Amino acid sequence: MSAEPSLPNPAPRFGVWLIGARGSVATTAIAGSAAVAAGLHPPTGMVTETTPFLSCGLPPLSSLVFGGHDTVDCPLPKRAEHLAEGGVLPHGLPAAVHAELAEADRQIKPGGPLTGHDDPRSQDELIDAFAADIVAFVRDQDLAGAVVVNVASTEPVPTGDTLPPSSLYAAAALRAGCPYVNFTPSSGLHHPALAADAATASVPYAGRDGKTGQTLLRSVLGPMFLHRALAVRAWSGTNLLGGGDGAALADPAAAAAKNAGKERVLTDTLGAAPQGEVHIDDVPALGDWKTAWDHIAFDGFLGARMVLQTTWQGCDSALAAPLVLDLARLLLRAHTAGLTGPRPELGFYFKDPDPGAGAALGEQYAALVDFADRLRGAR
Amino acid sequence: MSAEPSLPNPAPRFGVWLIGARGSVATTAIAGSAAVAAGLHPPTGMVTETTPFLSCGLPPLSSLVFGGHDTVDCPLPKRAEHLAEGGVLPHGLPAAVHAELAEADRQIKPGGPLTGHDDPRSQDELIDAFAADIVAFVRDQDLAGAVVVNVASTEPVPTGDTLPPSSLYAAAALRAGCPYVNFTPSSGLHHPALAADAATASVPYAGRDGKTGQTLLRSVLGPMFLHRALAVRAWSGTNLLGGGDGAALADPAAAAAKNAGKERVLTDTLGAAPQGEVHIDDVPALGDWKTAWDHIAFDGFLGARMVLQTTWQGCDSALAAPLVLDLARLLLRAHTAGLTGPRPELGFYFKDPDPGAGAALGEQYAALVDFADRLRGAR
Amino acid sequence: MSAEPSLPNPAPRFGVWLIGARGSVATTAIAGSAAVAAGLHPPTGMVTETTPFLSCGLPPLSSLVFGGHDTVDCPLPKRAEHLAEGGVLPHGLPAAVHAELAEADRQIKPGGPLTGHDDPRSQDELIDAFAADIVAFVRDQDLAGAVVVNVASTEPVPTGDTLPPSSLYAAAALRAGCPYVNFTPSSGLHHPALAADAATASVPYAGRDGKTGQTLLRSVLGPMFLHRALAVRAWSGTNLLGGGDGAALADPAAAAAKNAGKERVLTDTLGAAPQGEVHIDDVPALGDWKTAWDHIAFDGFLGARMVLQTTWQGCDSALAAPLVLDLARLLLRAHTAGLTGPRPELGFYFKDPDPGAGAALGEQYAALVDFADRLRGAR
Amino acid sequence: MSAEPSLPNPAPRFGVWLIGARGSVATTAIAGSAAVAAGLHPPTGMVTETTPFLSCGLPPLSSLVFGGHDTVDCPLPKRAEHLAEGGVLPHGLPAAVHAELAEADRQIKPGGPLTGHDDPRSQDELIDAFAADIVAFVRDQDLAGAVVVNVASTEPVPTGDTLPPSSLYAAAALRAGCPYVNFTPSSGLHHPALAADAATASVPYAGRDGKTGQTLLRSVLGPMFLHRALAVRAWSGTNLLGGGDGAALADPAAAAAKNAGKERVLTDTLGAAPQGEVHIDDVPALGDWKTAWDHIAFDGFLGARMVLQTTWQGCDSALAAPLVLDLARLLLRAHTAGLTGPRPELGFYFKDPDPGAGAALGEQYAALVDFADRLRGAR
Incomplete structure (x- = not known):
């Protein structure tokens, strides 16, 4: 999976920066991406690997590089072992993709603020710090771009003016110039205090609240x-x-x-x-x-x-992970195609899609296929 | 519900000729049509009473006149009582629409041939006899047209060349110049011996096998x-x-x-x-x-x-009956609009739709709404 | 169902005094008792009508006379009509047993205190008033005895010393010398303030909380x-x-x-x-x-x-009503047999049976059959 | 788990001879017995390990030695691997009890006749051959006794006089002087041609058709x-x-x-x-x-x-295996206690219990506990 920098025109690599990078969904997505890329498993559950999405310029799984923020310490290889014990991942898979898990784990930053803790940094300083982590990831890994995906635990509905963590990370994505996906019901970009930033964003974004079961x-x-x-x-x-x-x-x-x-x-x-x-x-x-x-x-x-x-x-993680990979690929591609702002075409994936999306899954699927056709044309 | 022939330009009335006219589905359709027309019940389950089907020229329920073929004797009012005892019809409904049931019952002819009986008539003579019954119904009731709908019990899959009863009735519909709907899995117009007649039919038809539960x-x-x-x-x-x-x-x-x-x-x-x-x-x-x-x-x-x-x-009868009324109205309208041949636009209603229909219900619904728009334009 | 007082040795009649006498369970029990006694329906769901309970001296359904307390006004015949509309009672049944429902309705007293209202009477005065109602019922109807059964709506778990209504009625049953059944989760005789009365009661009692679904x-x-x-x-x-x-x-x-x-x-x-x-x-x-x-x-x-x-x-009412009739008959019989105090033998009927009852239904059924044998011997 | 013959008074060991010894149920029973005996798993699902069965002289799991007949070749350790892949056995268990599985596999004889093959031996010769296998097992392993348990695939209902394989094995158990359990719906000892032998058997037996789900x-x-x-x-x-x-x-x-x-x-x-x-x-x-x-x-x-x-x-195997171990232990103990003939006390385990057993599970459980008490007294 590693690029070879000495050769001319190496295939570009893209970052997937996961908020909640050591959670079940993230671990399953990282392990699964490696397993499918290596041909160990068919891409069951990945819509972007089906016929209507061929040749529309999506970055291949093998081009994805994972990193992210998380406040817990349990390293990804160990987390994967736990998931295998619980029947979420196949037995043997954590060992088979140990190298990829360990590499992704090295790209995880602590994030913050911890719920219930006092953090001396202001909201703006936190956003800056998060954005700097993302920018450093792109630079250090020599990536052609990166997408930020929130797969952290659901936050309580916020009250008051303080931005909840999910919104701090969303703002950091914009500040780092990265597309953003909110796969959870948390506020993310939907917070009123971010409305102006969202309206003028130069990146595409989508969400929220993945529709899995x-x-x-x-x-x-x-x-x-x-x-x-x-x-x-x-x-x-x-x-x-x-x-x-x-x-x-x-x-x-x-x-x-x-x-x-x-x-x-x-x-x-x-x-x-x-x-x-x-x-x-x-x-x-x-x-x-x-x-x-x-x-x-x-x-x-x-x-x-x-x-x-x-x-x-x-199994929610097994349902969510391939959709996270789908969304990451679609938004990375939308970004290179120059699309910005909310993407109602991705309503297929969400309980609370962006304005303009239909409500019925069949309708949403048709819109998604149209979107793939548009991306294909944009190549 | 009766037309007044002495007045100028009375509203046209349309016939619905049911094969299996004393069965559960037919009885529920006839009783329900009367009940909804009289405002006793909302039109729950009737797709043609929803917004996308307004003003596209469908005959109103109050314009429908029922008749049909059946080989059983139990009169419709008594059949309706049985259905009310079994919870299929609301208690009280058979009494409330007794007049309409009795009137429809008078329009039911014995049909045939009875399964397992020798009928001295040839197949062609039977088709002629059935067609004559339908033509007489249209003439005697002074109808602007009629549609034939098969709601009889499912036949065994036919073997050999003999046309099964459902196909005799289907041929009779064509011979009488009436649109035809096959709501059952029986052969109807799908019999190979009728392929040529179906291909050149001057009426619209649809089927088969209603999709209810x-x-x-x-x-x-x-x-x-x-x-x-x-x-x-x-x-x-x-x-x-x-x-x-x-x-x-x-x-x-x-x-x-x-x-x-x-x-x-x-x-x-x-x-x-x-x-x-x-x-x-x-x-x-x-x-x-x-x-x-x-x-x-x-x-x-x-x-x-x-x-x-x-x-x-x-309850299958309660699921099927409103769809039978939908189909009768849609095909009566398609006929007056000059449409002929198979109507894949009605695939929404069938397990085995006419060639060209999509398979997913959402797709089929979209095609049905398009069809309504086309009928509206054809007025 | 009426006794003939002029004849010598008329068959004794027994009272069933229902707390919540106009509720669904009570109405179903009263209507059903009349219907089964008249041979209109088999006694499905009544355990006391099965073989092991023959000849053990239970009062026949035709000997039961119903009355009770309720704070709502809707008369029993009207309540029965509502239940028939909802499918709880068979259509036609309210008309068929109208006389019995109307007669029972005349025996219903207002009871009280209404929740949330101030009642000027002390707790003791309320118990006296309720007991007087029951005693008057027995005397006026010339009954050989009566049982009190609580089938009123579930009360909140009581806090503090005030006796909740269910406990006032339970105390009234003891004061009137009547066996008592608590078919609900409410306090009834389980209230600590009644522990001494319950321990020395000269009547049998059972409960609480009927086990229906x-x-x-x-x-x-x-x-x-x-x-x-x-x-x-x-x-x-x-x-x-x-x-x-x-x-x-x-x-x-x-x-x-x-x-x-x-x-x-x-x-x-x-x-x-x-x-x-x-x-x-x-x-x-x-x-x-x-x-x-x-x-x-x-x-x-x-x-x-x-x-x-x-x-x-x-349907909870249809599940509860025959058990209420069972319990009424069993306790009336236990009373005439001289049994007193809690009856763990009736644990079959309750979620929270009296101490000494087994927990498994099979065990409880065996104990119930043993109890029937004991009653048979006591004749 | 091996006895040490050089020491005085070694603990007696008992044989469990399984018909269908390489099937799912047998493999699960053998692997599970070893795992529970070694303390790797609690004895979930084994009724004989619950309190009412303590101290009634049942042979401990560690005393059981497994063997049997089977017509398939796949060795037990490999079979166990397959079951672990299918989630029937815990991952890691086949490796943990490999030695016990391999040892049991060495005690499996081919049996026969193969369905659809001509076997030159007469029925009596086959019974003799099977009985000789069992006797040799007891002798070579120096066992204090053995029980034969049929856990082979269900046979078609037999027609005609020829004994089906299950009945040949059942007859062999009697001939070898071993208690017999039929855990399947196959004929086993229920074949009419074996009625006389069963009636005069000097060993206890039970069956048929384990009641698992x-x-x-x-x-x-x-x-x-x-x-x-x-x-x-x-x-x-x-x-x-x-x-x-x-x-x-x-x-x-x-x-x-x-x-x-x-x-x-x-x-x-x-x-x-x-x-x-x-x-x-x-x-x-x-x-x-x-x-x-x-x-x-x-x-x-x-x-x-x-x-x-x-x-x-x-999982049927996981439901059946502990019951097979229960039955083996109970019949081995019944044999040493001198009991013979059908054991309706074990009706708890069977769909088609021996005559005299109750039908309700609760009743059957009570009879089983009584049987345990009787065995305890017989010690």
Whole structure:
């Protein structure tokens, strides 16, 4: 995977700077990118590796170089071992891609501020420091560009004027001249204090809140009911999950941020919010595997009462990681194609897409394929 | 709902000639049309009553006159009582629309040939007789036109040259100059012996095999997996239902016809047939209510094993009836607009749509809305 | 159903005094008792009508006379109509048993104190007034005895010394010399301030918290895991329900009382509380029908991770009413047999049975059959 | 685990002779016995390791020596690797117990006759040969006794007089003077031609058809409905599984044998067979993991229609293996205690228990604990 600087015109390499770089999603994305690039696994779950995305100039997986910010210390190779024990990564994979994990781990900076700690630096100083880390990464690794992707734990909904960490990192991305993706429900670029910066950004950005499991389902089932003129009366859901995500979402404020996205998809696709609640339960015994049960009560012709129930058993990290790689590649390419500002064409990936995106997954997919065609033309 | 012939320019009335006119679907469609026209119920489940279909010249429900063929004797008002006892129709509805049911019942002819009986008439004589019934209905009721819709029990897959009843009725529709819809998996116009007639038909037609419950779901879930590049490894299904449909589908040959449609949707949307079987069990205790369980085993990134299960509890007649009314109105309108031949634009409604229709429900819905726009322009 | 006082030795009649006499459970019990006594329906769900309970001297359904306390005004015949509209009672039943419903409705007293209102009467005066109502019912109706059964909405867990209404009624039952059943999670006789009265009661009593749906299931599944030495790691549950019960349990304090019973059954049968939460969601669209989903993560041999999921769709009133009739008959009989104090033999019916009852449903059933044998011998 | 013959009074060792000794269940039992004996895993799923079975003289796991018959060649250590890849055994376990697996593999004889092959030996000669293998095992390993347990693939229901292989092995167990357990639905000792031998056997035996997943559930849910006087109208089930078992049960004759046991449990516990079918689908993608969906339609009070659905996701081998170890220990102990003939006390373990066993799991558990007490007393 290393470029050979002595040869003329080496293939350009691109940086993927992950906020939360030692978390489950980041670790899975880094390990998986290496494994797929090496031909150890097919690119299952990566939309950008399917036919409609060929030849549109996306940087190949082998050209990606990973780094990022994280406040935890557990090195990536060890984190990968834990994920393999929990069945998220295949046994044997951490050993097979140990070199790539160790290399990425060396590119991780501590970031900050730690939640609940006093940091003597002002907000602006923090943004500067983060941006400097990113710029140094691009320079030291001799990269043709880099994208910043937020995959850190969900923050509580912010109150007050202070920028939450996710927004500090988002501002740092802009300051470093890098495209930005917010894969979480946290504020990121959506914070009102960043509205002006976002509006005039010279880089493309997208987000927020990746649509991986229960909400992915909702984004195809909602339109089905709508298009068939079936009246959804109540849509209730329960999510059971363990791992770090389960613990983080046991915080009601974080859960509220997450649930807002889930409900938005229903409202966007059905036209109105049905009755029903969504629960997110921390069940440590389930580890990184999530079970989501949905119960949808709807009326048919002449008021006939009907019910659809769905049970989704998946691994969030394994669902999110290939989408993170997709988004990184698409935004890196959009940047080289000179596109800037919000990218509603990537609404396919998000619960809370940028304004202008459709709500139904099918519609969003068509827009994504159109976007690929546009990138192909821009080559 | 009666026209007043003494007045100048009475609103035109249109016939809906149902094959299987005393079955559950037909009874629900006739009773429901009357109930919605009278304002007793909202038009839940009728796509043609939603905004995108306004002002495109569809005949109003109050203009529809029902008749048809059936080989059973139980009159419609009594059949409706049975459906109300089974929870398919609201209590009180059969009494409220008794007049309309009794009137439609008077327009039902015996049809034939009865399965397992010798009928002295040749195939051509039978087609002539059926066509004459339809022509007489249009003439006697002073209708501006009529559409023939097959909602009879599923036939076994035909073997040999003899036209099955569904194909005799389909040929009769063409001979009577009426648009034709096949809402069942039976042969209808798809029989090879009718290929030439279908190719040169001067009327529009559509079919086959209405997509109501489990397959409707599959037509949105299949594209979801495909678009997300998730590898479906096995898709298994079990359907439990009672009523006449349950008994009819307990015949393996009829079940084979039905299952072919369910599998076609998966193959069409996934690109290949996954592992897994589909069972249709006759469970008399469930009456007209169906429960369909689907189990989908799929792989995510790096081979992570995931599962989606769905349980659909619905009433097939209540799901089918509004679609039958939709299709009758759309084809009556297409006929007056001068359209002929197969209508892939109606693929939204079918498991086995006419050639040229997309496979994903979202795509099919877009095509249907385009069709409505075209009809609006044709006015 | 009326006794004929002029004849010698008329069959004795027994009172069933219901707290919450105009609620769903009470209305279903009264209507159902009349319907079964008249031969309109089989006694499905009534354990006391099965073989092991024959000839043990239980009062026949036709001997039961209903009355009670309630603070709402909607008369029983009208309440029954509402339940029929919601599918809880069969259509036609309210009309068929109108006389019995109207007669029972005349025996309902207003009770009180209304929650949130000031009542000028002291607690002791309230108990006296309630007891006087019950005594008058027995005397006026010329009854051989009466049992008091609490089927009112679940109260919040009480804090402080004030007796909650359920405990006032329980004290009134003792003061009136009547057996007492608490079918709800409310305090009833379990309030510490009534401990001395309960300990020296000259009547039999039982409770609390009827075991009807999700918890019934748990009481057979818990022992299954225990007996097979399978390690339950997490047991999560979500209940969706509408109707009055859904609204009442939307109050977190009432839900807490209800959930305590559900968790007690798990702890009692598994020996320890597993991980996992229980949610009770008010979903008005579901009316009186409840859906309960349980997800049980357990380990098998060598730590193999397995999952059982259950989905229960039932009508709580239809599940509770026959058990209320069972309990009324059993306690009336126990009273005539001279039994007093808590009846752990009736643990089969309760989430929180009287001390000495087993936890597994099979064990509890065996104890109930033994109790029937004892009553038979006592004749 | 090796005895030291030079020391006085070494602890006695006991043989477990497995028919199908290289199958999934056998491999899991052998590997698991070694792992639990070595303290690598807790004895989850082994009922005989729970409190009620202490001190009743069961041979400790460390005293068990494994051997058996099988017609396949894949050695146990390799088979264990495959099971670990499929998630049946923990990663690392095959290596940790390699020595024990290799030692057991050396004790496996080819058995026969191979299905579909001509074997020149007569039935009696085959029985003699099998019995000689078992006797040699006991003698060469210096064992205090041995039990024969059938865990081979399910045979088709036999037709005609020829003894199927399972019955040849059962006869060989008797001829070798060994207790016998039939953990499969195959004929074993139940063949009519063996009735006389079974009736006069001087060894204890038990069977048939281990109750591990869906049927285990049915054996607690059936009694629940019965005891609550709820009317089960239909009980339908679908099983999805891959692995060798899935392929074997794709043979309709083998599936028929398996299904007979599942239906027997319903009939035994409910008193009559409800409507509904059971499907067993071979889904290779699921490997050794099984998903079983059950749909139970039942009536409550006044005919209220209710539904319970269960979804069981488990690994059959991991469910069966600890029960095989339980049964081996219990029958070895019963033999030393001088018990002979059928053991209905072990009905807890079987779909088709020996005559005299109760049908409800709770009842069967009580009988098993009584049996343990009897064995304790017999010491």
